[in-house]
Amino acid sequence: MRSLLFILAISTLAMGCASENKQNTMTQPSISKSHFGKTPGGQDADLFTLTNSNGVSVKISNYGGIITHLFVPDKNGTLEDVVLGFDSLQSYIDGHPFFGALVGRYGNRIAKGKFTLDGQTYTLHVNNGPNALHGGKVGFDKVVWDAKEIKGDSAVGLELTYLSKDMEEGYPGNLRVKVTYTLDNHNEIRIDYEATTDKPTVVNLTNHSYFNLTGLKRDILAHEVTINADTLVAVDDQLIPTGELIPVAGTPLDFTTPHAVGERIDDTTDVQVKYGGGYDHCWVLRKNNDGSLPQIASVYEPESGRLMEVFSTEPGVQFYTGNFLEGDVKGKGVTYTKRYGLCLETEHFPDSPNQPRFPTTVLRPGETYQTTTSYRFSVKK
Incomplete structure (x- = not known):
């Protein structure tokens, strides 16, 4: 009997040691750096690869803070890239529709490229018809x-x-900006934005990744989207806010329950859909007063089983469905045609500097601009 107990004890100890060794040899998250190229001004640009213990990885360049690649698993465990972009720095330099980029100082549109702050009018570079878009x-x-x-x-x-x-x-104002990307073992990419200024200014930072959860195999019309918002920012035919916040109930813009992107995207009987050429609007997010980082949206792709949940402290999210992709841009061996990617740009509302009823985007000396957004990836089988 004592021999048997001794054998059991040794076996248990061995199993415990084996388990501990297995845990100790698990792949830890890693980050590596490689040279991405040189800018026209001769600056070196690098590409950083962040990889977690599950093999999920994201590649980010310090040129534009661009997310160039994002590999996440499908329901079978197959890792595939789920963001539009390019394999070379030169392709980004040649021009692109903000694939994966950090956007600032002001994400989205400012009407006529002008705003007035403390009695002084500032004139911006206009790059979207008569309006300023995404920083100029x-x-x-x-x-x-x-x-x-x-x-x-x-x-x-x-x-x-x-x-x-x-x-x-x-x-x-001299604006000092810090943006921190974090990838954890829960397959979550968190983006923390922070800024300070020495003069009153306006700030609205976001990331402009185009997601395609099929692994870039086809368009995003079958993606099922939920947005936790009962109203959105109404726009005119130039996609500039009218100042009105309108309810989405009973319209093709109601995503309080899941809907496939393609289900109602061409319903131009709705004037907002007509103006956007589909979805290109800022939804007014429901407030969360419990201090947690609220979930504001989700995207599910049925064939792959991939689920992306979005969390943010921001008051709005610009849901854009690649309506202006025209098939003249190619990357990663794929031609990016109309509606090949979707964006969920967490932000303050467009044209807020000219809309006193909107939440303010003014930052003053002594204040700190701070926002957080995260994208969590999982699968539904």
């Missing part, structure tokens, strides 16, 4: 950021910093 001619998506790698036991990160000098693109 040389926004945050076209500059090289300083980069710092962050390593941890359960997550890795990339800290990007940039000084936007006073009157850059027409915006007042």
